[in-house]
Amino acid sequence: xxxxxxxxxxxCILSLAFLIVGVPTISDDWMRATGAQYFxxxxxxxxxxxxxxxxxLGLLIALGRPKGETGAFLTDAGVRRRTVGLALLALGYxxxxxxxxxxxxxxxxxxxFMAGFGMRRWTVVLPVALLLPWLTALAFEHxxxxxxxxxxxPVPFV
Amino acid sequence: MDLFLATLTGALEPxxxxxxxxxxxxxxxxxxxxxxxxxxxxxxxxxxTLTMGLTQSLFxxxxxxxxxxxxxxxxxxxxxxxxxxxxxxxxxxxxxxAKQGMAGKALKMAIYASVYGGLFSTLxxxxxxxxxxxxxxxxxxxxxxxxxxxxxxxxxxxxxxSMAKGLSSAALGLGLATIGADxxxxxxxxxxxxxxLYDGLAYIPLLIGLFAVAExxxxxxxxxxxxxxxxxxxxxxxxxxxxxxxxxxxWFAIVRSGFLGVFIGVxxxxxATIATFLGYAEAKRASKRPERFGKGAIExxxxxxxxxxxxxxxxMVPLLALSIPGDSVTAILLGAFLIQGVTPGPLIFQTNPExxxxxxxxxxxxxxxxxAVAWFAIRPMMLVLRIPKTVLYPIILMICVAGSFAIRxxxxxxxxxIGAGIVGYVLQIFAVPVAPLLIAFILGPPFExxxxxxxxxxxxxxxxxxxxxxxxxxxxLTAIAVWVTARRARRGGMPLEG
Numbered sequence: 009x010x011x012x013x014x015x016x017x018x019x020c021i022l023s024l025a026f027l028i029v030g031v032p033t034i035s036d037d038w039m040r041a042t043g044a045q046y047f048x049x050x051x052x053x054x055x056x057x058x059x060x061x062x063x064x065l066g067l068l069i070a071l072g073r074p075k076g077e078t079g080a081f082l083t084d085a086g087v088r089r090r091t092v093g094l095a096l097l098a099l100g101y102x103x104x105x106x107x108x109x110x111x112x113x114x115x116x117x118x119x120x121f122m123a124g125f126g127m128r129r130w131t132v133v134l135p136v137a138l139l140l141p142w143l144t145a146l147a148f149e150h151x152x153x154x155x156x157x158x159x160x161x162p163v164p165f166v
Numbered sequence: 167m168d169l170f171l172a173t174l175t176g177a178l179e180p181x182x183x184x185x186x187x188x189x190x191x192x193x194x195x196x197x198x199x200x201x202x203x204x205x206x207x208x209x210x211x212x213x214x215t216l217t218m219g220l221t222q223s224l225f226x227x228x229x230x231x232x233x234x235x236x237x238x239x240x241x242x243x244x245x246x247x248x249x250x251x252x253x254x255x256x257x258x259x260x261x262x263x264a265k266q267g268m269a270g271k272a273l274k275m276a277i278y279a280s281v282y283g284g285l286f287s288t289l290x291x292x293x294x295x296x297x298x299x300x301x302x303x304x305x306x307x308x309x310x311x312x313x314x315x316x317x318x319x320x321x322x323x324x325x326x327x328s329m330a331k332g333l334s335s336a337a338l339g340l341g342l343a344t345i346g347a348d349x350x351x352x353x354x355x356x357x358x359x360x361x362x363l364y365d366g367l368a369y370i371p372l373l374i375g376l377f378a379v380a381e382x383x384x385x386x387x388x389x390x391x392x393x394x395x396x397x398x399x400x401x402x403x404x405x406x407x408x409x410x411x412x413x414x415x416x417w418f419a420i421v422r423s424g425f426l427g428v429f430i431g432v433x434x435x436x437x438a439t440i441a442t443f444l445g446y447a448e449a450k451r452a453s454k455r456p457e458r459f460g461k462g463a464i465e466x467x468x469x470x471x472x473x474x475x476x477x478x479x480x481x482m483v484p485l486l487a488l489s490i491p492g493d494s495v496t497a498i499l500l501g502a503f504l505i506q507g508v509t510p511g512p513l514i515f516q517t518n519p520e521x522x523x524x525x526x527x528x529x530x531x532x533x534x535x536x537x538a539v540a541w542f543a544i545r546p547m548m549l550v551l552r553i554p555k556t557v558l559y560p561i562i563l564m565i566c567v568a569g570s571f572a573i574r575x576x577x578x579x580x581x582x583x584i585g586a587g588i589v590g591y592v593l594q595i596f597a598v599p600v601a602p603l604l605i606a607f608i609l610g611p612p613f614e615x616x617x618x619x620x621x622x623x624x625x626x627x628x629x630x631x632x633x634x635x636x637x638x639x640x641x642x643l644t645a646i647a648v649w650v651t652a653r654r655a656r657r658g659g660m661p662l663e664g
Contacts, residue, residue: 015596038351051348054614058340065334102580118560127556154572
């Protein structure tokens with residue numbers, strides 16, 4: 009299946025689900041409120057417009073004449089699996105933020121990400137992973153006065 | 167005239183210039199960090215102005231404002247991570263140039279175009295503030311809805327590649343923008359009982375995810391397949407020079423984007439982001455070789471940067487003349503004025519003329535200061551390209567995580583950023599442009615509000631969009647944009663469907 013047809017079909021399916029299942033979940037209780045008669049259009053209008061637009065454009069893409077190949081779509085499964093692994097690692101990083109705190113979670117994530125990208129020189133990985141998150145936290149908290157996630161691991165000066 | 171000269175003499179005192187320089191440097195640094203916005207930078211600086219006089223406080227805030235918008239282009243060009251939403255269009259060609267070893271050229275053109283845009287809009291502010299403010303007031307809900315529809319259409323159809331894919335990306339952005347409380351009656355939509363979703367998705371994590379995180383995934387995939395292209399610092403000085411040919415290609419785009427930026431800037435609620443995308447799209451539409459856009463067209467960088475900085479002075483027009491803040495930064499500036507005991511409005515030109523004079527001088531000096539600071543910072547900034555990608559991308563991710571969290575102190579926004587990164591990566595695989603998604607997401611809420619207000623006013627009749635002259639003008643422009651693009655597509659210029 010050509011990449012464009014596949015993309016168009018996915019857009020159509022998601023749009024239909026959005027229109028049939030999603031939009032009707034928006035409550036229409038507001039219509040019973042005082043003054044509601046002045047509102048000629050309600051909160052469902054815009055989601056319907058966006059959903060119908062997506063559906064029509066998805067159909068246009070899926071049924072139109074595809075031009076050329078979308079090369080990246082054909083990348084081998086092993087490579088794609090490694091990229092998906094990185095995405096999962098990023099989600100794991102986010103999950104660890106509240107538990108460990110910004111500095112430890114970032115240090116751990118940086119080690120794993122650098123290793124994932126292929127960096128094997130530990131004389132580079134360790135100083136960068138240990139120092140940069142700490143310096144970033146210092147800059148955010150003390151110079152910019154912005155809070156970063158605090159976890160169970162105490163970090164000096166942060 | 168005497169008062170102007172007295173204000174100018176006072177403004178040029180060393181301490182004031184020092185404060186301005188500090189504001190410019192802070193603005194460039196904060197603007198360049200993905201996740202930290204100009205709004206945030208200006209808001210952070212307001213408490214410091216409590217102990218300052220009027221001139222110093224205005225210089226500090228105006229310096230941050232202009233420099234913050236410029237600063238966003240630095241990270242957009244160097245690492246494809248726009249520091250601010252207004253720099254997202256700059257990354258398309260700026261990053262492409264950086265990948266070809268011409269980051270220096272892109273950064274220099276960004277400075278020239280930004281400074282031109284800033285100075286041009288200041289000139290407009292000086293000459294035409296009251297008249298333009300009066301015109302902007304003629305924009306009611308129908309006019310605003312028609313203008314926003316035109317903007318969305320133009321961004322969708324001219325985003326590059328297939329028109330259907332560009333528009334579907336914009337439609338997806340509109341859909342995402344409906345998450346959260348309804349803007350008119352407050353009904354929650356697609357919140358699934360989540361407190362975080364009640365306010366909707368924040369656009370900064372979405373921006374960072376769609377551009378920076380998606381780029382990280384793409385680069386990771388390329389390094390896994392061995393097709394990664396090395397970013398070169400550009401030891402070749404000649405290739406990083408802005409040549410006469412570059413000027414020839416860019417000057418008209420800079421001038422036109424300056425006008426567009428001023429026009430958008432004076433209209434409340436639009437801001438630099440839409441100006442940038444319109445300026446970029448218009449430069450692409452008018453180009454004899456539109457296929458070069460997105461692949462390293464220097465005029466793409468010039469158009470985007472001129473437009474977003476032209477908003478800075480123009481946004482001050484409704485603020486000074488009518489006391490109406492056009493965007494969140496000018497709303498914060500209004501607060502800073504009030505702290506100083508000054509109330510902007512039509513009478514300010516009679517009662518406190520030194521205030522508009524200080525604003526004019528501050529804007530002019532801040533633009534000159536941006537040029538000076540940015541020029542000397544180009545080489546150090548380009549050093550970021552020397553960092554190996556295997557180290558650079560994890561660092562970028564960490565800064566993006568910190569920036570996304572800092573917006574609302576919420577890990578939820580970090581998840582949104584990563585989710586947007588995955589969506590951006592998938593869209594890249596299918597050659598779907600992500601810029602229309604972002605711009606539609608930003609413009610969706612004001613568009614919905616204007617559309618529904620217009621329909622409420624007309625008792626549900628859409629005729630209102632065709633009877634008001636300004637609204638009709640933009641509706642006709644929208645139809646022409648679609649028609650011209652479809653015609654060009656049929657003639658083989660660009661695909662319509664796939």
